[in-house]
Amino acid sequence: MEKRATFSKLWLGMLFVLPQMLLVFTFFYWPTGAALYWAFTLERPWGGGNEWVGLDNFRQVFADRAYWASITRSLIFAGTTTALSMGSGLLLALACDRGLKFRKAFQTLYVWPYAVVAPAAALAFRFIFAPEAGLFSLIAKSHPEVWNPTQNGYHAMAMVIFCYSWKYAGLCFIFFLAALQAIPRSVIEASALDGASVLRRARDIQIPLITPTIFFLIVISITDSFQDSFGIVDVMTDGGPAKATELMVYKIYFDGFRGLDYSGAAAQSIVLMFIMMALTFFQFRFIEKRVHYS
Amino acid sequence: MASLELKKVEKKFGQSHVVKGVDLVVEPGEFVVILGPSGCGKSTLLRMVAGLEAITAGSILINNRIVNELEPRERGCAMVFQNYALYPHMSVAENIGYALKVAGLSKADRDLKIRKVAQTLGLTEFLERKPSQLSGGQRQRVAMGRAMIREPAVFLYDEPLSNLDAKLRVSMRGEIRRLHQRLGTTSLFVTHDQIEAMTLADRIVVMNEGKIEQIATPHEIYNKPASLFVADFVGSPGFNLIEGVYDSSQHAFVGLGGGVLSLDRAKTPTTLPPRLIIGFRAECAVVTGEGSDPSFRVDYIEDLGATKHVQGFFDDQKIIIAVKGDEALPSGSDFRLKIKADDLHFFDPMSGRRVVQ
Numbered sequence: 001m002e003k004r005a006t007f008s009k010l011w012l013g014m015l016f017v018l019p020q021m022l023l024v025f026t027f028f029y030w031p032t033g034a035a036l037y038w039a040f041t042l043e044r045p046w047g048g049g050n051e052w053v054g055l056d057n058f059r060q061v062f063a064d065r066a067y068w069a070s071i072t073r074s075l076i077f078a079g080t081t082t083a084l085s086m087g088s089g090l091l092l093a094l095a096c097d098r099g100l101k102f103r104k105a106f107q108t109l110y111v112w113p114y115a116v117v118a119p120a121a122a123l124a125f126r127f128i129f130a131p132e133a134g135l136f137s138l139i140a141k142s143h144p145e146v147w148n149p150t151q152n153g154y155h156a157m158a159m160v161i162f163c164y165s166w167k168y169a170g171l172c173f174i175f176f177l178a179a180l181q182a183i184p185r186s187v188i189e190a191s192a193l194d195g196a197s198v199l200r201r202a203r204d205i206q207i208p209l210i211t212p213t214i215f216f217l218i219v220i221s222i223t224d225s226f227q228d229s230f231g232i233v234d235v236m237t238d239g240g241p242a243k244a245t246e247l248m249v250y251k252i253y254f255d256g257f258r259g260l261d262y263s264g265a266a267a268q269s270i271v272l273m274f275i276m277m278a279l280t281f282f283q284f285r286f287i288e289k290r291v292h293y294s
Numbered sequence: 295m296a297s298l299e300l301k302k303v304e305k306k307f308g309q310s311h312v313v314k315g316v317d318l319v320v321e322p323g324e325f326v327v328i329l330g331p332s333g334c335g336k337s338t339l340l341r342m343v344a345g346l347e348a349i350t351a352g353s354i355l356i357n358n359r360i361v362n363e364l365e366p367r368e369r370g371c372a373m374v375f376q377n378y379a380l381y382p383h384m385s386v387a388e389n390i391g392y393a394l395k396v397a398g399l400s401k402a403d404r405d406l407k408i409r410k411v412a413q414t415l416g417l418t419e420f421l422e423r424k425p426s427q428l429s430g431g432q433r434q435r436v437a438m439g440r441a442m443i444r445e446p447a448v449f450l451y452d453e454p455l456s457n458l459d460a461k462l463r464v465s466m467r468g469e470i471r472r473l474h475q476r477l478g479t480t481s482l483f484v485t486h487d488q489i490e491a492m493t494l495a496d497r498i499v500v501m502n503e504g505k506i507e508q509i510a511t512p513h514e515i516y517n518k519p520a521s522l523f524v525a526d527f528v529g530s531p532g533f534n535l536i537e538g539v540y541d542s543s544q545h546a547f548v549g550l551g552g553g554v555l556s557l558d559r560a561k562t563p564t565t566l567p568p569r570l571i572i573g574f575r576a577e578c579a580v581v582t583g584e585g586s587d588p589s590f591r592v593d594y595i596e597d598l599g600a601t602k603h604v605q606g607f608f609d610d611q612k613i614i615i616a617v618k619g620d621e622a623l624p625s626g627s628d629f630r631l632k633i634k635a636d637d638l639h640f641f642d643p644m645s646g647r648r649v650v651q
């Protein structure tokens with residue numbers, strides 16, 4: 001039997017729900033509603049409110065090759081950052097789980113990056129990567145063909161990907177470590193007696209047993225990479241050079257607030273919202289199902 | 295068949311001294327049971343043999359080779375864990391065959407061996423199932439299969455039966471015994487259940503607080519306990535221990551309550567310490583009719599059908615006597631106890647050890 005606390009008075013219950021509802025309404029439904037409104041209308045050139053234009057804004061967005069380029073870029077960004085951050089997070093977690101020395105200290109250190117907000121992380125990385133004064137600027141000066149993110153789009157993209165992955169590795173690490181520690185010690189010991197080396201054990205026992213966590217992190221990581229990347233791009237590259245790091249979310253901001261094309265930006269954000277909803281739905285519907293044992 | 299030898303093995307976890315110098319030689323093919331109360335360091339000892347726990351001091355030899363520094367997989371031990379520790383994502387067949395897979399055997403060779411082991415353990419029809427789809431007893435069998443298939447030098451069991459219900463425990467016990475008779479693998483079996491120890495062991499090691507109290511056959515453990523601890527720990531319903539002094543002039547035992555028990559000169563140790571504890575098993579005392587010193591006063595009787603446990607006082611000290619179920623004993627009355635000289639045990643209260651001839 002499930003036991004529930006119930007409120008005898010309806011208004012009291014409502015009162016408790018109200019603050020959360022206000023937050024959800026102000027920061028989700030209202031902006032979403034506004035975006036929908038803008039996406040299907042166009043501001044009249046000489047003022048006088050908005051005019052209903054149906055799907056025109058969307059047609060225009062999809063006809064724009066720069067938009068398709070930003071989608072491609074965002075997908076590459078999502079794939080590489082997810083792989084990088086999860087890969088390094090998993091490696092660190094496996095190492096920590098083995099009970100190496102100073103484990104507790106490392107554990108704390110690895111989590112910190114996630115606690116740092118994206119723009120702050122990006123600022124910190126600018127000190128390292130900035131072409132004029134950063135630690136890497138020496139390379140940029142002597143060998144611009146090796147490292148020159150202000151001129152070379154690939155270098156800039158790599159820089160953004162690296163910074164973002166660094167930040168997310170901390171989150172992955174924490175989840176992976178928790179999952180690894182939930183595996184009964186005796187199962188690991190049994191595999192050691194069965195002759196499995198450390199690597200073999202990770203491959204055959206530990207990683208299969210943490211697949212629910214792996215898929216959870218894939219979902220979180222991919223969806224987050226579509227939105228949380230904004231701060232890093234904004235601070236590090238401004239989407240440049242030559243739009244080489246213009247991800248979907250940055251393009252929305254740029255077109256909307258720099259280009260003042262509210263309707264186009266709104267249409268783009270509706271598209272982004274649908275992509276994320278679809279991804280989440282797909283992942284929970286089809287992948288989650290396959291990763292439970294009991 | 296491999297021999298196993300422990301020499302002055304010690305284990306400390308930080309400040310706590312868990313295993314305090316254990317010496318033990320297990321002959322090839324022997325089945326040795328480590329018996330002791332919870333927390334006495336049995337599992338720790340076993341895990342040190344397996345290589346899952348580092349040794350603080352001393353050495354462990356398998357087949358006369360020191361294995362202190364070897365990884366678990368290099369020692370040739372297989373272990374059956376209390377909670378089975380099966381791989382939850384693998385089928386029964388994969389669980390059993392994992393060691394062979396790691397060793398690099400071909401799939402065909404593996405399948406052949408898995409089938410053979412499964413047949414021995416009656417697991418053939420479950421090979422495709424996941425551990426979560428098995429009962430406790432079946433999981434236990436899979437864990438044994440996983441250990442067997444490697445044909446290990448030494449078999450280690452850490453309370454493998456304690457999660458099973460009473461009936462299954464008895465039948466699994468029989469199975470383990472049969473298996474050992476067939477395979478003859480040197481085995482070390484940890485338990486806190488004395489019945490398990492008595493029925494399975496060639497020899498029993500009784501442990502207490504990290505030290506070995508006695509190493510002997512079940513028969514000897516039962517009939518010649520080497521210390522007060524062993525006497526008290528092994529056997530049911532209980533071992534009666536009575537404190538007193540030895541009166542050498544009369545060659546008699548005088549209880550703290552003043553009761554005198556004259557001793558048979560021929561069958562008692564020649565030198566007894568002045569302070570003495572005598573002991574006898576509950577079922578070794580015969581109750582006779584007439585009352586004379588030291589008398590046995592009945593407190594209450596527990597009737598278990600086949601036997602009756604009579605709780606009472608002997609020389610003012612609480613004891614328990616087991617008598618046949620059909621013997622009538624009114625409560626509250628006094629009796630005389632007759633204990634055969636062979637059934638009397640003498641202990642030194644200072645050392646807690648048995649006084650030997």
Ligand SMILES: Nc1ncnc2c1ncn2[C@@H]1O[C@H](COP(=O)(O)OP(=O)(O)OP(=O)(O)O)[C@@H](O)[C@H]1O
Binds near residue numbers: 307310330332334336
């Ligand atoms: N990793 C550890 N760190 C610190 N102390 C430990 C550790 N493992 C065991 N101990 C301690 O060592 C003592 C012996 O533990 P052990 O598990 O060997 O007991 P046991 O005889 O197997 O008991 P049980 O019958 O309950 O399984 C216990 O007091 C326990 O608290």
Ligand SMILES: [Mg+2]
Binds near residue numbers: 336452
């Ligand atoms: Mg134990």
